[in-house]
Amino acid sequence: MGYLTTHVLDSAHGCPGSEIPVALYRISDTRRELIHTTLTNDDGRCDQPVLEGEDFKKGVYELVFSVGSYYRRRGVELPEPAFLDDVVLRFGIADEDEHYHVPLLISPYSYSTYRGS
8 A cells, every 4th residue: 555755854944844733635526624634753754654554545635834833933034924834735646556755845935845755
């Protein structure tokens, strides 16, 4: 069976994004269902896969990273409202036997992602 992992790198400070709240939602035509919440660890990774086992199904998902709270905790002055507060990544899982890794690179004013390995 496949599984989903993620990690966060803070490119503004050159370090892992630690203690960032992450929420995973399954998206359908009629609803957005919260499946899992976690925090990144000191290495910017989650201690467990964000999605695995019987819950790992083909479909559309959203990872929501609360980066605004992370930067505020670091003492970064952000405007109100912050340019980036929650970063929402919507992506598809097409193969239930694959490992999907969705990393996030952040700064207070930009982000990027890709399908990693």
